[in-house]
Amino acid sequence: MYNLKIFLQPLALLSLLVLTSCGSNNKETSEQSSQVNESPIVKIAQVSSRPVAQIHEYTGTIEPEIKNNIAPQSPIRIDKIYVEVGDQVRKGQKLVQMDAANLKQLELQLENQKTEFNRIDELYKVGGVSKSEWDAAKTTLDVSQTSFSNLLENTSLVSPINGVVSARNYDNGDLYNGSTPVLVVEQINPVKLFINVSESFYSKVEKGASVDIKLDVYPDELFKGTISLVYPTIDPITRTFIVEVKLNNANQKVRPGMFARAILNYGTKDHVVVPDLAIVKQSGSGDRYVFVYKDGKVSYNKVELGRRMGDEYELLSGVENNSQVVIAGQSRIFNGVEVQLAQE
Structure with a gap:
């Protein structure tokens, strides 16, 4: 009897260990299954269509209204130059005396x-x-x-315009050789710039329309210009046409060569506007996407961006009016996956 008791004790202990191990494995399996079946949690926002100003920005370089090269018709020695670079000159003013x-x-x-x-x-x-x-x-x-x-x-070279001397290429006594002008005079009131506009806007650009102009050198100022000329043909390669914009420059603050941004307003259009947090950049490309939530799932929609307005983007295509878009949790989801909504 004593020997049987000694034999049964280890057997009972072994059975207990087996049962404990099985219980632990079942618990881990249950937790893993729960984690696999748990849907990603995302945060969404309701978006809608609204009127958006169709503002487009074009870059260009400020140019003088008129640029005159002051030079004789044939090589001749320069007797005297009466002006320096930066001097203001009047129309008809004598600038250079050549050998007489x-x-x-x-x-x-x-x-x-x-x-x-x-x-x-x-x-x-x-x-x-x-x-x-x-x-x-x-x-x-x-x-x-x-x-x-x-x-x-x-022999007596005069200025044909009111302007400013922007270049002097010779000194007194030099022989004018015909390669470069003696002086360059530019009229800088007004000034102008040329921009290339997409042909899709050809019917919307009108001569006399107002244009806002920004200059990098004056970041806190907004200048006003006017469309002075719309070229009548479209470039078949770039599919753009040239627009000339003039800018009053009575104080001569704006100078030729400055980098300018011309802003044209083509009215308004109703477009869907989404938070910038909804925009997802496709890795390895310049494409942009938005996850749209519907019936518990998300779809990966390619979008075309319009203007950025603070912390929002205008969408030209890709998302329908009154949609719900994901604005947080995009890194854990993919096209067609079921998701859970975050609790506010």
């Missing part, structure tokens, strides 16, 4: 021809010369007068 030796010689020839023509003219009046001789003398005088006037313009 040829001009003086031509002036003497012109005076002699005037005297000769006057003599022939008096003879013609009394029948001393023929009409053909009078015509020949008159033609010679006219040609000399034209040559003198042309040389005078190319």
Whole structure:
């Protein structure tokens, strides 16, 4: 009897260990199954369509209204330059005096021809010369007068516009070689810029329309411009057309070469607007997506973004009006998965 008791005790202990182990395994299996079956938790937001201003931004470079290269027609030595870069000049103001030796010689020839023509003219009046001789003398005088006037313009160089000297390429005594102008004068009131606009907006761009202009050099200021010219043709390669915008610049604060952003407003359109938290960027591409929640599941919708407005995005396509979109928990979900909604 004693020996049987000794034999049964280890057997009972072994049975207890087996039962304990099985219970533990069943509990772990149950917990794992619960974790597998548990749906991801997401937070959603109701979105809707509303009027959105169709504002588009275009970049360009400020250019002068007029740019004149001041130079003679042929190589000649420069006698004196009267202005420096940055000087304001008036229309008709003398800027450069070229060497006048040829001009003086031509002036003497012109005076002699005037005297000769006057003599022939008096003879013609009394029948001393023929009409053909009078015509020949008159033609010679006219040609000399034209040559003198042309040389005078190319010896004494004046500004054709009111503007500012933006470049000086020679010094007094240099020989003008014809490769670059002696001076460059630019009219900078007004100034202008050219932008390339998509052909889809061709019917919406009108001459005289107001344009907001931002300059990086003046980040806190907004300038006002006006559409002054709409080019009549579309570039077949870029599918854009050129628009010229003029900007009043009475204080000459805006200068040619500045980087500018022109903002055109094409009215409003009703588009769905979503929180920026809803936008998901597709890895490895520039595509954007939004998870849309419906009937306990989410769908992965590719969207086309419009304007960013603070912490919201305008959607041009991809999400229907009055949809519910996921704004938190996107990293744990995929297309078609069942989800749970986070408790507020």
